[in-house]
Amino acid sequence: MKKVIVQRKNGFLWIRLNRPTCRNAIDYDVMNALEEILETERNGEESALIITGSESSFCAGGDLRVFHALKTEAQAYEMLAKMGRVLYKFMTFPKPTVAFMNGIAIGGGCEIATACDYRFAVPEAKLGFVQGDLAITTGWGGASMLLEKLPYDKAMQMLWSARRYTAEEAETIGFLNGVFENESSFCTEWLQDAFVQHAEVLTAYKRVAIRKWQESNLAERMQQEIRECAVLWEGESHHRAVETFLKK
Numbered sequence: 001m002k003k004v005i006v007q008r009k010n011g012f013l014w015i016r017l018n019r020p021t022c023r024n025a026i027d028y029d030v031m032n033a034l035e036e037i038l039e040t041e042r043n044g045e046e047s048a049l050i051i052t053g054s055e056s057s058f059c060a061g062g063d064l065r066v067f068h069a070l071k072t073e074a075q076a077y078e079m080l081a082k083m084g085r086v087l088y089k090f091m092t093f094p095k096p097t098v099a100f101m102n103g104i105a106i107g108g109g110c111e112i113a114t115a116c117d118y119r120f121a122v123p124e125a126k127l128g129f130v131q132g133d134l135a136i137t138t139g140w141g142g143a144s145m146l147l148e149k150l151p152y153d154k155a156m157q158m159l160w161s162a163r164r165y166t167a168e169e170a171e172t173i174g175f176l177n178g179v180f181e182n183e184s185s186f187c188t189e190w191l192q193d194a195f196v197q198h199a200e201v202l203t204a205y206k207r208v209a210i211r212k213w214q215e216s217n218l219a220e221r222m223q224q225e226i227r228e229c230a231v232l233w234e235g236e237s238h239h240r241a242v243e244t245f246l247k248k
């Protein structure tokens with residue numbers, strides 16, 4: 001079974017995270033697949049990219065079973081920086097990008113969504129930057145990207161509280177651009193009329209945004225954030241919190 005499925009539908013490129021038994025958590029295979037897709041599809045024919053999850057989850061963040069083997073700051077940094085590079089590629093993808101959160105979006109799942117230009121969810125989705133509860137920060141550059149997307153106080157509220165928000169609450173705080181019953185209503189009520197036909201207009205506007213992020217050195221800020229997380233990762237509190245989850 002492919003861990004990441006690529007589909008082309010009505011002029012859009014769909015990426016579907018596909019590890020439903022662990023709520024589409026991200027492991028190294030998924031990171032590699034995403035990196036390859038983002039490289040090869042930069043100049044593809046589709047006008048926009050949509051990322052979603054299979055079955056009824058979007059993404060439960062990093063695969064805690066796999067990544068719990070990483071004990072030291074250096075080991076953690078290597079993994080975190082790898083996904084950080086993938087998310088910077090997402091953030092600066094030359095076309096519009098959309099996260100359709102078809103269910104739970106937790107931890108790194110919210111970081112992936114933050115890298116996208118738009119975020120939508122189904123009513124029953126729960127969303128949160130829960131990393132704080134695991135005694136770490138966002139480790140894939142999510143906080144730096146969130147501060148580009150939300151007003152300062154709203155972004156910090158989501159990060160500092162580590163709270164799980166309902167879709168309605170996440171829309172109120174500004175993390176979500178809308179809530180749709182399902183993928184089909186998202187497509188007919190939003191996606192099909194969201195973008196002009198002239199693909200060169202879409203990419204030109206995206207370059208405006210990307211230049212701003214380049215000038216404000218977003219890549220470097222994400223790297224520094226990843227270093228902060230790697231330091232905390234090594235701590236006892238983090239390892240204990242993950243063990244508690246894994247023993248459940």
Ligand SMILES: CCC(=O)SCCNC(=O)CCNC(=O)[C@H](O)C(C)(C)COP(=O)(O)OP(=O)(O)OC[C@H]1O[C@@H](n2cnc3c(N)ncnc32)[C@H](O)[C@@H]1OP(=O)(O)O
Binds near residue numbers: 065066
């Ligand atoms: C790297 C930076 C980060 O991303 S830090 C954040 C890491 N993620 C998390 O802390 C989320 C941990 N998961 C959860 O809180 C819950 O599983 C959530 C996602 C809310 C789903 O709850 P629920 O629908 O009740 O399912 P469940 O807990 O029974 O899980 C089903 C199976 O999936 C697994 N799973 C879940 N999340 C992960 C994960 N992040 N990494 C690895 N496995 C995960 C569960 O262990 C469970 O597996 P099993 O069926 O017991 O074998």
